[in-house]
Amino acid sequence: MSVYLDHNATTAPAPEAVAAMLHALEVAWANPSSTHEPGQQARRLLAEARSRVATFLGCQPSxxxxxxxxxxxxxTAVHAALAATRGTGRQRLxxxxxxHPGLMALAARLEAEGVPVTRLPVDADGRVDLAA
Structure with missing residues (x-):
């Protein structure tokens, strides 16, 4: 049995998500980094969303x-992980x-720049071959 976790491109958004997006587009359409009132409204709405997601996940908004x-x-995740290991001699992807194709392209670019990259094979169900 395989489990497909990337439904972003293949599943319609929930009605609640559509309603939240429409609300944001109506009241908070500006750049949240702007100093004018529409931008500040967008910043407040973004901060509220960040806080709600953080509460749900059990982490800090920051x-x-x-x-x-x-x-x-x-x-973002790969560059942060590589930055954290820079200079340790343990840098490897x-x-x-x-x-994801975007990650494979990044891996190829990093490999060309000298970062060691290991691509692990998967079985017929897409699970990583741990013996490899």
Whole structure:
């Protein structure tokens, strides 16, 4: 049995999500970094959303990074992990052979820059071959 976890491109959003997005587009359409009132309204709504998600996840709002999609999220996570290991002699990227195309492209670029990259094979169900 396989489990598909990336429903972003294949599943319609829940009605509650559509309603929240429409509300945000109506009242908080400006850049949240702007100093004018529409921007500050957007900043408040974003802060409220961040707080609600953090409460749901059991973390601090400052620990959340909202991104526009998988490629940006993957790049952010990989670059942060590599930055944390820079200079330790332990810098390596390990990923499965069936990752998101944006992550595979990043892995190829990092490998060309000298970062060791290991691509682990998967079985017929897409599970990483732990023996590898």
């Amino acid at each position: 620990e959340l990074v909202f991104t526009s999609g998988a490629t940006e999220a993957n790049h 390990v990923l499965s052979s069936v990752e």
